[in-house]
Amino acid sequence: MAQAPHIEPEIEIAGRKIGAAHPPFVICELSGNHNGSLERALRMVDAAADTGCDAIKIQTYTADTITMDVDRPEFRIHGGLWDGRSLYELYQEAQTPFEWHAAIFERARKRGVIVFSSPFDETAVDLLADLDAPAYKIASFEAVDLPLIRYAAARGKPLIISTGMANLAEIEAARAAALEASAPGVVLLHCVSSYPAVPEDANLRTIGDMARRFDCPVGLSDHTMGTAASVAAVALGASVIEKHFTLARADGGPDAAFSLEPAEFKTLCDDTRSAWTALGRAHYDLLGSERGNVMFRRSLYVAADVKAGQPLTRANVRSIRPGNGLPPAHLDEVLGRTAARDLARGEPLGWDMLA
Known part of the structure; x- marks a missing residue:
């Protein structure tokens, strides 16, 4: 008996279909690069929209909802971009205040760009639900927080889950928790939780393997410098690309060092879509x-x-x-x-x- 043809999995976010049969869904991550200014955050939304990205994403937490102000060694970062800083101090600087969210969502929607966020606790999910967020992004560090995943999934919107540091069992547990709690679909993002990540750690072949194992759209949350890893990821089957964004790296900011500036982000959007178009189909006929x-x-x-x-x-x-x-x-x-x-x-x- 002939096997039924494989149907590529896809989901839909705010009317945009996401899957291997569609151009890559490019997410512009604003993170904490607003540097504590709502006016700058809104300028970032406008600049991001001008790049041609599909979606703008922010992060929804306060220092108190993501950590505690405790003077113990494990609450302090050792090495890397934020060496010596306490978690509480870093998140106080990087947080996007809850009271800014409505203005940011309104500006993005006015510019015709999908907007959603990463919630880090139940109060964040509640805020985003009130703003009618069309999806929820679960960050890599929260991928093991199954109660949070279930709470977000219960809103009935798709979940995008980054998998940095997660093993196969943890990825499957996160995906299963989302689907069992009423998420209509899940996207898994391959991710290296290093800031910035180096190309030799990217292991982009994981993307195809992940798609086969979990039968869902997959993508890349890219912390490497430049755009090469994102373009290569699309060639290997990534349906979603997420990349950090800043108006100018010279302005500083928690994530500025590994973020793309507007002209670079436009190149990312253009090149990933060109890479997807170039994939075409396997054929040997005269064009x-x-x-x-x-x-x-x-x-x-x-x-x-x-x-x-x-x-x-x-x-x-x-x-x-x-x-x-x-x-x-x-x-x-x-x-x-x-x-x-x-x-x-x-x-x-x-x-x-x-x-």
């Missing part, structure tokens, strides 16, 4: 755009004048461009035959010219 060049393929031509009755040899028959003569595959059949008439140098060779 319409190639037809005009068929005449410039190689073929057999008379390379020196030949009198009627004289034999054709390698001295007077050559395989050259253009392609108006016999295909070069017939060379051995032609050599040794005699000319049926006088042949002039530069004539394309045809069977009717042979005795």
Whole structure:
């Protein structure tokens, strides 16, 4: 019995279909690069919209909902971009205040861009539900928080779950929790939770493996510098690309060092979509755009004048461009035959010219 054809999984967010059969869904992550200014956050929304991104994402937490102000070693960051800072201090600086959310959502919607957020506790989910967020993003560090995943999924909207640091069992548990709690669909994002991530740690082949294992749309939450990893991810099957954004890295900000500036983000949008378009389909047929060049393929031509009755040899028959003569595959059949008439140098060779 013939196997049923595989149907590529897809989900829908705010009317936009997401899956391998559709162009990549590009998410512009504003994070904490607003630097504590609502006016800057709104300018970031406008600049992000101008890049052509599909969605703008923020993060919904306060320092008190994501951590505690405790003076213990485990509450302090050791090494990396934020070395020496306490979690509480970092999140106080990076938080997007709850009272800003309505203005940010309104500006994004006015610009025609999908907008949603990453909630980090139940109060954040409640706020985003009141704003009619069309999806919820679960950050890598929260992928093991199954109660939070269930609470967000119960709102009946799709979940996008980053999988940085998660093993296979944890990924499956997160996905199952979301679907069992009424999420209409899940997207899994391959992610390396390092800031910035280096290309040798990207392991982008995980994307295809993840798609096969979990039978859902997959993507990349990209913390590497530049755009190369995102473009490569699309070539390997990523349906979603998430990348951090800033107006200018020189302005600073918690995530500015590994964020893209507006012109760079526009390049990301353009190049990932071009990469998806270039994937096309597996085929070996002549394309319409190639037809005009068929005449410039190689073929057999008379390379020196030949009198009627004289034999054709390698001295007077050559395989050259253009392609108006016999295909070069017939060379051995032609050599040794005699000319049926006088042949002039530069004539394309045809069977009717042979005795």
